[in-house]
Amino acid sequence: MAARVPVPLSDVAPAGDAGRPGAPSAASVRGLTRRFGDRAVLDGLDLTIAPGEFVALLGRSGSGKSTLLRALAGLDEEVDGDIEVDGSVAVAFQEPRLVPWKRVRDNLTLGLDVPGPAARADAALAEVGLTERAGAWPLTLSGGEAQRASLARALVREPRLLLLDEPFSALDALTRITVHRLVLDLWAAHGPAVLLVTHDVDEALTLADRILVLDGGRVAHSWTVTARRPRHRDHHDLLALRTALLAALGVPPEGTR
Ligand SMILES: Nc1ncnc2c1ncn2[C@@H]1O[C@H](COP(=O)(O)OP(=O)(O)OP(=O)(O)O)[C@@H](O)[C@H]1O
DSSP, rough: BBBBOSSGGGGSOSSSSSOTTTTSSSSEEEEEEEEETTTEEEEEEEEEEEEEEEEEEEEOOOOOOOHHHHHTTTTOOOOEEEEEOOSSSEEESSSSOOTTSSSSSHHHHHTTOSSSSSHHHHHHHHHHHHHHHSSSSHHHHHHHHHHHHHHHHHTTTOOOOEEEESTTTTTTTHHHHHHHHHHHHHHHOOOOEEEESSHHHHHHHHHEEEEEETTEEEEEEEOOOOOOOSOOOTTTHHHHHHHHHHTTTTTTTTTTT
16 A cells, blocks of 8 residues: 655655755655566656656556556555655546546536536636537547547646646547647646656657656656757757657667668
């Protein structure tokens, strides 16, 4: 079981991968271990995410990315180690997971315990460009619309930490670009820390302040991305990082196969 120690996050020493000692953090993970049978998928993992930081998490298939997200979201009680999250957490998954028998607006207000939930939901739907679809049934939405509804459902909760588990991977290339821009706009407007799980190296380079690679049950690599946004994938600052990132993921350099 994770020991959730009731101390302010600012008292937790960062792992050195984000923030200064004593600086506040949106999430702090220390010695996180998750075993399935004899296998430790997460093995003493340390991670600090600064408030408002946009972090992309990559790693080979089966390296434990979703396992880490589930632990941070409080969806997995079978973990050892310390997890501290400063404030509310919201998750958007690869599949939008809208409740099919509730209209889009009612999906947003489901379990939303705030004054004027319907108005909050409508404001969030307007932000993602779905005002016209507020009364629609989820199954009538396109893939991009459903994913935007899922983002609105996460944001209406004003999370301090937004966990995104491959939310763009099922979208076509054009829709994906549009939703990338939307996510950056929403992030700028609301300021949550974001942890984005993705397999897409260019997505990570375009969006994130910091890129992590999970390997051997821990954060094996961490790069800070300083290029200004909006970024183009061919930005010269990103090319060397792209090569290093691909190498860390075990992808051989071009022309070597
Ligand atoms: N409930 C479970 N029972 C047993 N093994 C599990 C369970 N959940 C995850 N695993 C195993 O843990 C490992 C990590 O899974 P996880 O889904 O976190 O990987 P991932 O990095 O997100 O992979 P992918 O990129 O393919 O989505 C995998 O080998 C998976 O089979």
